[in-house]
Amino acid sequence: MAYEGVVQDLIDELGRLPGVGPKSAQRIAFHLLQAESVDVQRLADVLVEVKRRVKFCAICFNVSEEDTCRICRDPRRDVSVIAVVEEYKDVAAIERTKEFRGRYHVLGGAISPIDGIGPEQLRITELIRRLADGAVQEVILATDPNLEGEATATYLTRQLSPYGLRITRLASGLPVGGDLEYADEVTLGRAFAGRRSAT
Incomplete structure (x- = not known):
């Protein structure tokens, strides 16, 4: 079902976010409609601020508010x-x-x-x-x-x-607490290939 005007626009924009399907977009939109105006304004302010202040580290390309991220600055x-x-x-x-x-x-x-x-x-x-x-x-x-x-x-x-x-x-293999019978072939194969000494 399509909603009128700006409500449908909001649902459409939310639906463009990764991992947000049509039903989730609709749920988030209606949550925002029911929220206090001050809460919605705070969210809008943070979204604008993050786009204004956050950039990529000039060395490693991690997100950072400065030219280099805290990890690259850490001696x-x-x-x-x-x-x-x-x-x-x-x-x-x-x-x-x-x-x-x-x-x-x-x-x-x-x-x-x-x-x-x-x-x-x-x-x-x-x-x-x-x-x-x-x-x-x-x-x-x-x-x-x-x-x-x-x-x-x-x-x-x-x-x-x-x-x-x-x-x-990175080593890869079986998760802790997993059962061999449920492991896929690739994961089980990697677990064998990456085996280490038990002593």
Whole structure:
């Protein structure tokens, strides 16, 4: 069902957001209609402010309110290791683990011929430029474990091999608490390939 004028415009705009289908867009629109004006204004102000103030880090292309992000500005981070990720949200996910103390490089996506995304649409040239000073010793390819992520990792491995770096890939396998019978073949195969000593 189509609604009148600006209500339908709101539903249409919300529906353009990633992961928001028509029903979710309609639910959010009606939630906003029922919300207090001050709450809706606060949301509108934050949306305008984020577009005005947030930019991409000049070094790693993570989101930042300054020319360089807090990770690139942090002198305690290990400059010899770069984790290459597809999107900004991947940086946040890795940071939550508190396991990685290196720096990042955000590609801005993954190679996906179906979606018209080739290597030239990603920030690969900028990654290679970061290797020029010889400070980087290891590049961790932390792309998603799907077809596009694997294609991107394979391409990057070929591109980075001449630089004499240690090129690694995130380990992948069975989730903690999972059952073998429910694991797909790729995950189970990776778990075997990435096995480690039990002692």
